[in-house]
Amino acid sequence: xxxxxxxxxxxxxxxxxxxxxxxxxxxxxxxxxxxxxxxxxxxxxxxxxxxxxxxxxxxxxxxxxxxxxxxxxxxxxxxxxxxxxxxxxxxxxxxxxxxxxxxxxxxxxxxxxxxxxxxxxxxxxxxxxxxxxxxxxxxxxxxxxxxxxxxxxxxxxxxxxxxxxxxxxxxxxxxxxxxxxxxxxxxxxxxxxxxxxxxxxxxxxxxxxxxxxxxxxxxxxxxxxxxxxxxxxxxxxxxxxxxxxxxxxxxxxxxxxxxxxxxxxxxxxxxxxxxxxxxxxxxxxxxxxxxxxxxxxxxxxxxxxxxxxxxxxxxxxxxxxxxxxxxxxxxxxxxxxxxxxxxxxxxxxxxxxxxxxxxxxxxxxxxxxxxxxxxxxxxxxxxxxxxxxxxxxxxxxxxxxxxxxxxxxxxxxxxxxxxxxxxxxxxxxxxxxxxxxxxxxxxxxxxxxxxxxxxxxxxxxxxxxxxxx
Amino acid sequence: xxxxxxxxxxxxxxxxxxxxxxxxxxxxxxxxxxxxxxxxxxxxxxxxxxxxxxxxxxxxxxxxxxxxxxxxxxxxxxxxxxxxx
Numbered sequence: 001x002x003x004x005x006x007x008x009x010x011x012x013x014x015x016x017x018x019x020x021x022x023x024x025x026x027x028x029x030x031x032x033x034x035x036x037x038x039x040x041x042x043x044x045x046x047x048x049x050x051x052x053x054x055x056x057x058x059x060x061x062x063x064x065x066x067x068x069x070x071x072x073x074x075x076x077x078x079x080x081x082x083x084x085x086x087x088x089x090x091x092x093x094x095x096x097x098x099x100x101x102x103x104x105x106x107x108x109x110x111x112x113x114x115x116x117x118x119x120x121x122x123x124x125x126x127x128x129x130x131x132x133x134x135x136x137x138x139x140x141x142x143x144x145x146x147x148x149x150x151x152x153x154x155x156x157x158x159x160x161x162x163x164x165x166x167x168x169x170x171x172x173x174x175x176x177x178x179x180x181x182x183x184x185x186x187x188x189x190x191x192x193x194x195x196x197x198x199x200x201x202x203x204x205x206x207x208x209x210x211x212x213x214x215x216x217x218x219x220x221x222x223x224x225x226x227x228x229x230x231x232x233x234x235x236x237x238x239x240x241x242x243x244x245x246x247x248x249x250x251x252x253x254x255x256x257x258x259x260x261x262x263x264x265x266x267x268x269x270x271x272x273x274x275x276x277x278x279x280x281x282x283x284x285x286x287x288x289x290x291x292x293x294x295x296x297x298x299x300x301x302x303x304x305x306x307x308x309x310x311x312x313x314x315x316x317x318x319x320x321x322x323x324x325x326x327x328x329x330x331x332x333x334x335x336x337x338x339x340x341x342x343x344x345x346x347x348x349x350x351x352x353x354x355x356x357x358x359x360x361x362x363x364x365x366x367x368x369x370x371x372x373x374x375x376x377x378x379x380x381x382x383x384x385x386x387x388x389x390x391x392x393x394x395x396x397x398x399x400x401x402x403x404x405x406x407x408x409x410x411x412x413x414x415x416x417x418x419x420x421x422x423x424x425x426x427x428x429x430x431x432x433x434x435x436x437x438x439x440x441x442x443x444x445x446x447x448x449x450x451x452x453x454x455x456x457x458x459x460x461x462x463x464x465x466x467x468x469x
Numbered sequence: 470x471x472x473x474x475x476x477x478x479x480x481x482x483x484x485x486x487x488x489x490x491x492x493x494x495x496x497x498x499x500x501x502x503x504x505x506x507x508x509x510x511x512x513x514x515x516x517x518x519x520x521x522x523x524x525x526x527x528x529x530x531x532x533x534x535x536x537x538x539x540x541x542x543x544x545x546x547x548x549x550x551x552x553x554x
Contacts, residue, residue, distance in 0.1 A: 005537060005544060033533065068548070
């Protein structure tokens with residue numbers, strides 16, 4: 001019998017998580033790790049490993065083929081659908097202190113696509129070798145140039161078999177024409193709600209009256225399109241984070257059942273106004289405390305709110321092919337089908353990459369809409385977007401569920417070869433996956449209540465929490 | 470300033486060939502400590518503020534990881550050859 005390589009990590013002093021490269025995991029004590037490392041596994045150890053698909057007898061047998069299939073499904077190979085972020089304007093009518101894109105003032109000139117750029121963007125989209133696409137409009141505030149959104153939408157609906165639009169808007173100004181655009185079933189809205197009124201005012205609008213307008217508009221849009229087509233997320237200022245209960249209550253007030261907790265991104269204006277965001281050392285503690293408060297509240301009220309990112313991490317642990325979130329997949333090779341087109345027609349591999357160019361730290365553009373993609377640059381960037389061979393990740397049980405973010409490493413450390421454990425991405429995800437594993441193996445009824453509902457299950461089957469003998 | 474030896478960790482002889490590679494990794498994971506090969510296994514200097522049991526476990530784990538990595542490298546190579554061409 002041959003055992004596929006197992007990676008391990010202590011969950012606490014008594015329990016160790018082990019996983020193979022296909023993402024199959026189990027819990028054991030340190031005695032198992034010793035026996036495994038010393039090649040002195042017991043018959044019951046071997047039976048367990050065989051039964052759970054961690055071992056095979058010979059290449060090509062059913063267990064071997066099953067592992068290969070699971071491993072393959074863990075790799076994000078792309079293709080099929082494109083996901084493109086468009087920045088038709090960098091102008092915005094708000095001045096959020098943590099603005100990560102260094103937005104341009106409302107009345108500024110030269111920060112919108114002109115007609116020529118629009119036509120080239122449409123040409124670029126038209127040339128993508130896919131029939132399905134999700135187009136996300138970001139900014140600035142995209143609705144300041146509704147005409148450009150309408151032009152892209154009309155083109156994309158003709159060009160692609162399946163298309164979906166997401167407009168990332170601050171929802172500060174809703175004219176009749178904007179409401180008409182939102183009515184289309186293929187349009188989704190993503191907005192920011194930073195919590196209670198005073199927190200939202202402090203972080204985003206700087207004005208109570210503007211916050212009142214936003215809250216009224218949010219209610220109006222929910223009434224128009226329904227909760228299924230709108231999502232909201234709070235950006236957490238770790239210098240003064242909101243109380244978890246207050247934050248959850250602010251979301252429940254609008255009927256939301258999901259929120260996506262994000263720290264201030266160490267990009268753009270945030271570098272000056274929120275320098276502590278570079279290390280975000282308190283984030284993991286806050287995040288864990290928030291999830292604990294959320295789980296307790298769900299159990300107490302019988303209502304169910306999820307924290308989107310943790311639920312996503314759980315789904316990535318428990319299933320293959322959960323690659324819908326661009327920030328967490330592996331490999332995550334930059335291509336034109338997964339790109340950001342800026343207000344000036346430059347193409348970037350990610351939103352963070354365009355932000356680094358904006359502050360002139362490093363030009364990571366991978367082409368532009370006039371000349372097309374720069375294949376040499378794409379090839380240079382590719383290896384940094386795979387975690388399979390990283391000298392730290394190859395020893396980590398969470399590698400199959402995790403990803404990599406060299407752009408964030410560049411942003412915070414100025415280089416991409418920092419030891420993983422020193423990188424914010426790794427620290428954040430080790431904490432998130434540790435927490436996810438603790439929840440999976442918890443027998444607390446309150447945890448089971450939330451977990452089962454986040455996963456769409458009636459209860460948590462024992463098979464999801466295997467334990468070695 | 471020399472750091473006094475505070476921890477001498479015994480490692481089974483079968484793992485000794487893996488110790489140098491494991492120390493390389495330990496050196497950057499714990500830059501405040503000084504790791505060296507000893508007759509019995511590994512000596513850690515400068516560990517006065519560390520939890521000895523925890524440190525011993527970390528050192529053992531790194532040695533185990535290195536051995537498992539070496540031992541299973543052909544399997545991984547075969548996997549990538551079969552599936553990635």
